[in-house]
Amino acid sequence: xxxxxxxxxxxxxxxxxxxxxxxxxxxxxxxxxxxxxxxxxxxxxxxxxxxxxxxxxxxxxxxxxxxxxxxxxxxxxxxxxxxxxxxxxxxxxxxxxxxxxxxxxxxx
Amino acid sequence: xxxxxxxxxxxxxxxxxxxxxxxxxxxxxxxxxxxxxxxxxxxxxxxxxxxxxxxxxxxxxxxxxxxxxxxxxxxxxxxxxxxxxxxxxxxxxxxxxxxxxxxxxxxxxxxxxxxxxxxxxxxxxxxxxxxxxxxxxxxxxxxxxxxxx
Numbered sequence: 001x002x003x004x005x006x007x008x009x010x011x012x013x014x015x016x017x018x019x020x021x022x023x024x025x026x027x028x029x030x031x032x033x034x035x036x037x038x039x040x041x042x043x044x045x046x047x048x049x050x051x052x053x054x055x056x057x058x059x060x061x062x063x064x065x066x067x068x069x070x071x072x073x074x075x076x077x078x079x080x081x082x083x084x085x086x087x088x089x090x091x092x093x094x095x096x097x098x099x100x101x102x103x104x105x106x107x108x
Numbered sequence: 109x110x111x112x113x114x115x116x117x118x119x120x121x122x123x124x125x126x127x128x129x130x131x132x133x134x135x136x137x138x139x140x141x142x143x144x145x146x147x148x149x150x151x152x153x154x155x156x157x158x159x160x161x162x163x164x165x166x167x168x169x170x171x172x173x174x175x176x177x178x179x180x181x182x183x184x185x186x187x188x189x190x191x192x193x194x195x196x197x198x199x200x201x202x203x204x205x206x207x208x209x210x211x212x213x214x215x216x217x218x219x220x221x222x223x224x225x226x227x228x229x230x231x232x233x234x235x236x237x238x239x240x241x242x243x244x245x246x247x248x249x250x251x252x253x254x255x256x257x
Contacts, residue, residue, distance in 0.1 A: 067218055
């Protein structure tokens with residue numbers, strides 16, 4: 001289980017644009033780099049990141065080798081209703097992790 | 109070497125720099141962009157690419173891409189892609205957005221193997237493509253050790 005950090009406000013007014021910053025611990029091994037024994041280290045990266053807001057996808061990302069280790073993604077979404085934001089990372093070697101955050105939306 | 113020879117050589121160099129095309133994109137990057145746009149040629153504009161011009165460490169380069177768009181249901185950015193010219197792999201990342209994003213802005217950290225040109229392309233909901241390219245200088249390379257192309 002990799003360590004994931006998600007920064008976002010816990011409360012927001014309806015219609016407000018909120019910033020979400022998500023970071024996960026992962027080496028993002030490119031598959032181009034020789035290891036200590038001189039052999040190429042096999043590729044091991046996160047391929048996909050998805051953010052779902054009450055089950056509906058609001059943001060997605062397809063990552064490649066050129067994304068840094070411990071991939072960080074910052075994006076925005078509109079606070080529409082109280083609920084759960086679900087963050088999913090998927091990658092090579094069956095890597096999959098899901099984190100949940102709650103958001104309380106008040107009247108504007 | 110005589111002074112006039114040096115002067116002539118200098119003039120030749122300046123001419124070389126002038127005739128070199130400004131948009132010299134290697135074929136792989138052009139092919140990857142074509143794969144993303146489906147053959148359409150992206151237009152310059154609307155996209156802002158925020159990255160340091162001189163990069164000390166190519167292992168983690170912060171980038172922010174903003175697109176000028178109202179982000180309404182009728183007119184929004186549906187995807188943003190980043191491509192590079194000289195890393196071993198041309199594609200960097202493809203972000204999928206929608207009207208619910210509220211603001212067409214994404215930021216991440218990327219690796220750069222060497223000094224090169226980067227391009228960000230935004231796909232709008234009406235099917236048009238807009239791009240912005242930047243040239244950056246990298247002092248410490250990522251990805252490959254000692255054999256940057």
